[in-house]
Each structure stands twice: as C-alpha cells, then as structure tokens.
Amino acid sequence: MPEATAPLRIFRVLGEGIRAYSRSQGSLLIRSASLMVVPSTVLLVWQASANTRADNPLFFWVYLLIWLGSFAVAGYVGWPLARAAMAATAAQPERYTQRDDWWVRDGFVRTTAAFSFTVAVGMVFLVIPGVMVLMIYTFYPFLILDRKAKGFAALAASSELTRGKRTRLLALVLMLLVFFAPAGALFYLWGPGPIGIVAFWLLSAPALSVGAVTVAFAYRTVGSS
Secondary structure, three states, X not given: OOOOOOOOOHHHHHHHHHHHHHOOOOHHHHHHHHHHHHHHHHHHHHHHOHHHHHHOOOHHHHHHHHHHHHXXXXXXXXXXXXXXXXXXXXXXXXXXXXXXXXXXXXXXXHHHHHHHHHHHHHHHHOHHHHXXXXXXXXXXXXXXXXXXXXXXXXXXXXXXXXXXXXHHHHHHXXXXXXXXXXXXXXXXXXXXXXXXXXXXXXXXXXHHHHHHHHXXXXXXXXXXX
C-alpha cells in the first residue's frame, strides 16, 4: 500500500526554498559552489585538450572515464550540500557530521553516481527522459539522510513518494531549472572557454543552492517522517 503523503503546493514550496536560501548565511552557497567545481573542471579539461583531441583518437575514452569518475566525486561533494539543505529547511544548525554513519554516506555516493549517469544520458540523447528521471528520483538524498535508506532503495522510495504528484513535481523541477538560465546563457554566449566556464560555475552555484533547499522542503512536505 502506498504511504499517505501531504499535497505538494509548488509555489509555497518554492517560496520557502528561496526564504531558506536567503537566511542560510552562505553555507548552502559555499557547498553548492564546491559541487559545481566538478562539472566545471570536467569542462575545463575538455577545453584545454583541444589539440590532444585532434591528434589522439584515444582521448575520447580517457575523457569518458574522467566524465564517469566525476559522478562519484559529485557524490562525495554533494553529501555536505544535502545535509545543509535539510538543516536549512528546519532553520536550525546542521545536525549531521562527516563521521556520522559513513556507510550511509557511501551509499549516497554510489546512488548519486548512478542517478547522475542516468540523468546525463537522458539529457544528452533526449532532454525529456533526463528531466523525468530528475523529477521521479529527486528525493533520494533526503531519504538517505532522513530515513537512512540504503542506496538504491532510496531511489525506489523516491519513486513511491512522487507517485500521484509527478505533474506538480515536474512543474517545480522546470521552475528550478529556470534559475540556471543565466549560467547557460553566458556559457552559450562566451563559449566553452575559461571565461564561459567560470561564469557558468559562479552563476550555477546560487541556482543549485535554491534548488537543493527547495527540493528538501518538497520532501519534508510530502514524506518526511
């Protein structure tokens, strides 16, 4: 039997997320900026290797390994951001530490790598599948933190929590993606050079902060125990 959950009012959740970000005293922003270093570095490697790509056909496979490895790194860097977002929703000091439940953190890392890979593949080939995966499984970090869900079980639990609310959650995800529009626009205008990548990093960090705490509020609304 699916568990009963509260209704998801997306504008209220978005408003709460923006307010929580505004009073976070920089903790969310710092951790979001740290996480955004990962894709920015991968982009810099691609940009800096233009000559190597032209002369060495094996570079594609090397870069693919770097790209895949970045998903695991994102899990380790994203763990503090998820903790901070959960703390911000309660307007209280963060109660999680790096030493707490290391096995839960490692499950988070593995799940994040699988989640990131699935979303990336969906975005590369067809945008809609990537957004759908992002929407359905978006609660997994908070299920791991809040309920100590084990790795991939958090993805299944997230799918269950979003059942019946996916249209509203899709609208919320699309609204949050709008916050990344300035970063995407400057990256498109300035190209994949160092200036464009730095602009992408700086402008994506606040967008990711708002997105993380907003999704945390949505999770608390529909399924926090």
